[in-house]
Amino acid sequence: MTTLIILAMVFVFVALRLWSVLGRRTGHEQPMAKADAVLAPRTPAVSVPTTEPAVTPIDNLPSPAAATGLRAISAVDPQFDAVRFVEGAKNAYAMVLEAFWRGDEEQIGQMVETEVAQAFAAAIHEREAVGEHLDNRLVSVEMAQIEDARVENQVAFIRIRFEADIAAVTRDRDGNVIAGSLTDAVPTQDVWTFRRAVRSADPNWILCETDEAA
Numbered sequence: 266m267t268t269l270i271i272l273a274m275v276f277v278f279v280a281l282r283l284w285s286v287l288g289r290r291t292g293h294e295q296p297m298a299k300a301d302a303v304l305a306p307r308t309p310a311v312s313v314p315t316t317e318p319a320v321t322p323i324d325n326l327p328s329p330a331a332a333t334g335l336r337a338i339s340a341v342d343p344q345f346d347a348v349r350f351v352e353g354a355k356n357a358y359a360m361v362l363e364a365f366w367r368g369d370e371e372q373i374g375q376m377v378e379t380e381v382a383q384a385f386a387a388a389i390h391e392r393e394a395v396g397e398h399l400d401n402r403l404v405s406v407e408m409a410q411i412e413d414a415r416v417e418n419q420v421a422f423i424r425i426r427f428e429a430d431i432a433a434v435t436r437d438r439d440g441n442v443i444a445g446s447l448t449d450a451v452p453t454q455d456v457w458t459f460r461r462a463v464r465s466a467d468p469n470w471i472l473c474e475t476d477e478a479a
Contacts, residue, residue, distance in 0.1 A: 334414030338421045341463045345421075347411065350470075354425050354459065355409045361472060365389065366399040377472040378460075384475070396438035404430040404450040412456065416463065423470075424458045426478055454478030 335347050357376060364372040368389045374382045392398065408428040415422050430450035437443050458474035461467075 328412060331411050331414050334416070334423075335411070337416045338414060338423075338463065341416060341419070342421065350423065351409050351411060351425065353470075354423075354457070355406050355427075357459075357470075357472065358406065358409070358427055358429075358455075358457065359403055361385075362401075362403065366401050368393065368398070378474075381472055381475060392435075397435050397443070398438075400434040400436055400442075400447070402432040402447060404432055407452075419462060419464050420460055421463050422458055422460045422473075424456060424474075427453075427455045427457065428478070429453050429455075 335345075339345050339347075361373060361376055364370075364376075365385050365388070370382070370386050370389060373385050377385070406427060406429045408426065410426050411423060412426050413422075413424040430452055432445075432447045432450050434445040434447050435443050454477065456476045456478050457472055459470040460473045461470045
């Protein structure tokens, strides 16, 4: 019994730390997982791969600007790896969404910039004021693709596009469904931007902007 409790505690700790290793080569990375239209709803599923993701050359990215920017980031941060960053970003995407859906402002605040956290909080307070809560489920992340990357004043920025299917339900204070369905997945597209000071000892990437994809 003691062994099972210890293993459960270790699993929880690892899951909570996934988001903090975006783009870092440690040899033990796990894949990562939107806020509604300002910050649109859905429910994450953070999966743990049994094999390392295949490393793809930066040159294979669709945007030449993104490839150039990623090379610039790698030049100032040799530990950065674009493929692992994308896998980590997918996990962060799911974690932030899950926290938003359950109204966990504290966890959101640990993963996003202040202005973004305030936007999430405003949306949470608005739905709480009318007695609504979200019952959402992330069905799948169909695409997570870097659209742009750059380094400005020793700060790296990476913009990544997510295309996902979600099952979204809004319930009233009594638990009655007032919108959506858990049996029908709705396609959503978002663009999130992460930043990190490349000279910082802190390996964490912070979500600094969320937008709907054009």
